[in-house]
Amino acid sequence: MKIFLLRHPETDWNGEWRFQGRTDIPVSKKGKEALEKALPVLCKLPIDIIYTSPLQRARIVAEMINERTGIPFEVDERIIEANCGEWEGRKVPELMKEEPDFMAKWWANPYAVPIPGGESYQDVEKRTSALLQEIIAKNTNALLVSHGIAITTMLRYILELPYEKTAILRIENLGLAKIEVDDFGKGFVISNPAGILDLLSFPL
Amino acid sequence: MQIYLLRHPETEWNKQGRFQGQTDIPINETGMDQLERTLPFLATLPVQVIYSSPLKRAKIVAQRVSRATGLPMFEDSRIMEVNCGRWEGKVAQTLAIEEPELFSLWKSNPYDFRIPGGESYQDVENRTSAFLKDIISDEKNALVVSHGIAITTMLRFVLQIPKEHVRVLHIENLGLAKLEVDANAIAYTIVNPALELKVASLLQQV
Numbered sequence: 244m245k246i247f248l249l250r251h252p253e254t255d256w257n258g259e260w261r262f263q264g265r266t267d268i269p270v271s272k273k274g275k276e277a278l279e280k281a282l283p284v285l286c287k288l289p290i291d292i293i294y295t296s297p298l299q300r301a302r303i304v305a306e307m308i309n310e311r312t313g314i315p316f317e318v319d320e321r322i323i324e325a326n327c328g329e330w331e332g333r334k335v336p337e338l339m340k341e342e343p344d345f346m347a348k349w350w351a352n353p354y355a356v357p358i359p360g361g362e363s364y365q366d367v368e369k370r371t372s373a374l375l376q377e378i379i380a381k382n383t384n385a386l387l388v389s390h391g392i393a394i395t396t397m398l399r400y401i402l403e404l405p406y407e408k409t410a411i412l413r414i415e416n417l418g419l420a421k422i423e424v425d426d427f428g429k430g431f432v433i434s435n436p437a438g439i440l441d442l443l444s445f446p447l
Numbered sequence: 448m449q450i451y452l453l454r455h456p457e458t459e460w461n462k463q464g465r466f467q468g469q470t471d472i473p474i475n476e477t478g479m480d481q482l483e484r485t486l487p488f489l490a491t492l493p494v495q496v497i498y499s500s501p502l503k504r505a506k507i508v509a510q511r512v513s514r515a516t517g518l519p520m521f522e523d524s525r526i527m528e529v530n531c532g533r534w535e536g537k538v539a540q541t542l543a544i545e546e547p548e549l550f551s552l553w554k555s556n557p558y559d560f561r562i563p564g565g566e567s568y569q570d571v572e573n574r575t576s577a578f579l580k581d582i583i584s585d586e587k588n589a590l591v592v593s594h595g596i597a598i599t600t601m602l603r604f605v606l607q608i609p610k611e612h613v614r615v616l617h618i619e620n621l622g623l624a625k626l627e628v629d630a631n632a633i634a635y636t637i638v639n640p641a642l643e644l645k646v647a648s649l650l651q652q653v
Contacts, residue, residue, distance in 0.1 A: 413634045
């Protein structure tokens with residue numbers, strides 16, 4: 244079975260490098276264009292069901308795939324973005340200027356240090372990994388439309404990365420990660436871009 | 448700077464599930480087809496230099512990309528596949544029956560276990576990570592054409608995955624991983640396939 248993890252398209256706050264968290268910012272014009280281009284690929288992913296975060300920047304992707312393919316989707320709170328508390332709406336470079344020591348401490352191990360008024364990565368991984376386990380137990384091929392930090396915690400869980408090394412993972416807007424689950428366990432798959440081209444039967 | 452790690456196209460031995468190691472098997476018809484389809488995309492990667500394992504199945508990719516783009520290409524034996532010693536050419540299921548104890552040792556922790564007459568994953572990581580450090584200090588965006596286990600050790604080195612958990616990584620034939628290197632760290636980036644598609648479709652129109 245396969246599980247695909249997809250980050251939402253770009254929002255204005257992404258473009259401005261602001262902490263977004265639970266603030267429900269819509270996809271920007273640029274994000275919508277990128278989504279239109281990605282849809283033909285996303286509509287051909289071999290999946291039975293879509294799970295989406297309740298936030299509109301993720302839900303729009305699930306809704307558009309559902310409209311075009313009829314593949315059902317479920318909203319699941321467990322893959323909502325990290326609660327970024329006092330930092331929501333704040334620009335990263337400003338925070339780094341104002342609170343350099345705390346930012347450094349947080350970034351060195353966001354699993355142990357919660358965002359002020361919000362969640363630690365550990366809090367997030369508890370809920371995201373619970374959903375992953377549930378999907379694996381059901382043995383269904385699924386697409387999860389979620390967020391930067393939420394997906395990072397799912398990949399950390401699969402790869403068993405050291406907690407303090409999590410910063411090493413970056414996920415672009417509409418970045419897509421594939422996980423394969425077989426009798427031997429869970430695997431993270433580095434895909435062939437031509438395989439993605441195959442999905443579209445590109446006459447190259 | 449960016450480093451792209453690419454696994455070679457399919458060979459007959461891949462298809463049959465044989466330990467290939469440093470045996471110099473050419474790519475098969477499926478592999479050639481994969482290469483033809485991927486080439487227009489590979490030729491648009493923002494790189495300045497190509498490095499290749501000296502084995503045919505990798506070198507054919509580097510040569511084709513170099514020919515299409517005019518980029519310089521260098522062979523480096525440090526990114527050759529793991530030496531599988533006397534297991535080269537054997538099918539995994541056969542080994543599990545013929546040498547169950549050694550095979551299960553290898554399966555449970557390939558970093559510590561050295562294949563008879565060959566290498567452990569640690570031996571491989573020592574040379575592949577030395578190679579990575581060298582090309583990072585050169586500061587040129589690079590495409591690196593290599594092998595399943597050689598790339599696995601490079602990604603393990605970058606991601607610091609626990610050594611006993613390394614089997615979590617799978618790399619398809621022509622699987623492509625992107626590393627971003629800046630002053631502070633090396634990052635592994637999950638990319639948007641639609642951006643890749645855009646590149647390929649633009650090329651079609653030319």
